[in-house]
Structure formats: structure tokens, C-alpha cells
Amino acid sequence: MTLDASSRLVFITGASSGIGQALAARYLREGWRVALVARRVADMQQWASSQGWPAGQWAVYEADVRDEAAIASAAQACVATQGLPDVVVANAGISIGVDLSLAEDLPVLRDLMDTNVIGLAATFQPFIASMKLRGHGTLVGVASVAAIRGMPGHAGYCAAKAAVVQMCETLRGELRAHGVRVVTLAPGYIDTPLTKPNQYPMPFLMKADTFADQAFKAIGQGVRWRVIPWQMGVVTGLLRWMPRWLFDAIAGSQQHRKKQRRQ
Template structure:
């Protein structure tokens, strides 16, 4: 089929940031490939989306859904092949799937939680991008988008797994950006602040500059289309991130050693 708008593949698309990005791109006429664990929720989402190039809900079948876990790399690769064939190419890939739990190094049962965070947030980002790169090289264009977090700017107490994973996403995407430059492939890193999603709704502390997923998605899509390399959203959290990055370690330790902590998985009834 010939795509009327951009051809966009999104992981973690059944809720939160991923679902909001899907809705935003669909409103702009995109053809979507949506990958997430919950098939029924994906189908419900697609039923609400306009078809490519239209403003009405005419043919949800124009979009593709792929139920699966991003840690299943073979499933990701198969979804990528199917979507490329369906859409006739690929323009944007967004690795939006992610999980967040508090972790403590000294607690043995938190080690597999730490491993699952790294597998989902970091390794699955690599596995999401990999099967699209050959096609993007052949096209001479394409955009790979990694979703990081302001939590990756400095380490947070009780959140070593999540902070480490998002710092890794930033550094990985920077490396990839340099590698892909000669192929005409752009790499964009988006670092959300606090976005009102099922993941953050479990936080039991104040979240400054909290933003709805819809507002976040609108700004993220503009940033991705505008050619940025790295963008913190909302901008207020970008200011905070810059200040934290330059804050001397001694002052940072004094300010954040007793900061509120995210609940550990064993303490959470509904882990994301």
C-alpha cells in the first residue's frame, strides 16, 4: 500500500506515552505499526484512530497491530518485516516501551527486577531499531526515536535500575546518532519529565510540571519532525535537568540523599 503520511512504528503503544503518540501521528495522517503486550487494548485503540490521510474513522485495517513483549526480539523483527511490507517502507520508529520500579542493590530479590528494567528499557530499544536500519539505509532516510527520561540525568536514590537504564538510552542513542549520520538516518532522544501515565500514577510523591500524555505527544511529535537531537519535555524540566547536570556532587548528595523513592516491585500491586 502507498502511505498517505509518515509510516510510524511504535512500541509500548497500548497506553501512556505510546498510545498518545499513536493518536497524535494518526491525526496527522500517519500509517501506524503498533506493538504492545495487550492485544485487546491495541485493538480498542486502533478503532478510535483515523485512517491514513483522512480525518475520519474509515479503515482501521490500514494500521497494523502486533501483540508481543519487546523482550521477544524475534517477535519485534517479525513485526518490523510485516510493517515495512505493509506500508512500503518506514519513516519513524519510536522505542516507547518501558518499565519503572524502585530497586535496592542490597535486596537479593531486586536483582531480577534490575535485569528486567535493563532488558525492557535498554536492550529492547536496540532490538526495536535493529530490524529497520537496513530499509532506512536503502531509502536514504528515516528517524529512530529513543524515549529516555530526566531520571537518567542524575542517579536517584532507590531508583538505580531505572536511572541507569535511562542514562544508558541517552548514551546509546548518541552513539547510534553518530553511526547513522552517514546513512542519512536521524536519531532523536526524547527525555520526558513527569507525564500522567499508569507508570507515574503509582508514584507517592509530588511530581512537578506534571503533563498530560496528549500535550507531551504534541510537543514530542513537533520535536521529532523539527530535527532536534535531544529534547526534554516539558521545557521546565529541561531547565531543571541542566541545573542538576552541573550541580556539584557534594551539593547534589545533600539535596537528594533523602529524596522520595519509587515503590519497589514487591511493594506494588499493579506493576506497569
């Protein structure tokens, strides 16, 4: 089934900055309608208005993906106002360093899981049954190259993004027969507010707009898995198959500064 771009709708969480904002702009340029979900609605509306986007082509819904009732309400409002999305992008996420030797970091770990994993499930859930009934649609989970191996200082983030990968893979198998595609995107280092404070080298750092261009194409093609940029795909391929003794030796020599940021 081929739809005119002006009739297509994409629902994006974490749309107020970084990857989410860049993806929203990319879809708008292609003539799609967009449903933008953000915690900071006023900022999102101000930014969207400043872009000169046509009235009626976009709408903003307030929700924190950790609040299951709020994201469900946003989804319901989207369907009532704009219709059932063709693409749902679960992009909202946080990156927080975790030291598992510290009791005070256990709530941090819970926040990571609530946002990156439960938040993704809560974003997809309101649309799955309707997409199955309609017979088409695309769910997009934004994971990370951090999902490939566990890195010192990032036990929570690596575990959360690995869970995203596995959840998307499970859904792909469950929904394929119903015409619903599931795409997993694994960004490397993308130049966003999330990565700007990093004090360590970020190989193959990519601009958010460039990432959005490549992600838009991958989603449209319905790919199962895509690492962006491709150079990080090569690196993650090597890491995936690296013997544990060698990986442990390399990872154990790395020192990562603890980070605590929300996107």
C-alpha cells in the same frame, strides 16, 4: 525528500497506553499511517477501533520488546504489510524501584535493562540497514529526565535510561552520514498509568496528549535531544552541572517509595 502525510508510516512500541498511545493518536490526526506494537493486542485493537480511525491507516502487531524474536517478527510483518517506516519510536519501557542490597532485586534490575535498553536496541535493529540503504528515516528513543543523575531507590531505572541516552547518541554519530536521524526524547512527569500511583510530588506534571503534541513537533524537526516539558529541561540542566557534593547531600535526604509497575 518530501512525502505526503498519507504515505508516511510510524512504528511505535508500547502503544497500548500512556505516551505510546498518545503519540499514535497524534500521528493519526496528522494523516500518518501507524504500526502499533503492544503486548495486549486485543486491548489495542479495541481502543484503536473505538477512535474511528480509517481502515487501512493502522495495524497492530503483538510483541514484548524483551523477546527479540517477537519484536523482529513484528518489524518484518510491518514492512511486509505496510512498508518500511519513516519513523520508529522505541517507547516501551518500565519503571521499577530497585534495592541493590536485596538479592531478589537483581532479577528486577535485569528486567529493567532487558526492557528499556535491549528492547530499544531490538526495536531499532530490524530497520537500520534498510533506512541506511534508503537514505532517510528517523529513530526515536524515549529516555527520561531520570537519565541525568542517579536517584535513591531508582538505580536500575536511572541506569537504564542513561544507557538509552548514550545508545541514541552513539547511533546518531554512526547514522548521520547515511541520512538517518536519531532523536532522543526525555520526558519529565507525564500523566499516564505509569505515574498515577506515585505518592510523591511530580513537578510540572503534563498530560500525555500535550506531551505527544510537543514530541511530534520535535521528531519532525529532527532535534537531537529534547526534554519535555521545557521546565524540566531547566531543572535537568541545573542537576547536570550541580557539584557532586551538593547533589549527594540533596539526594541523600530524599526518601522514595519503592515502585513496581510496567507500562
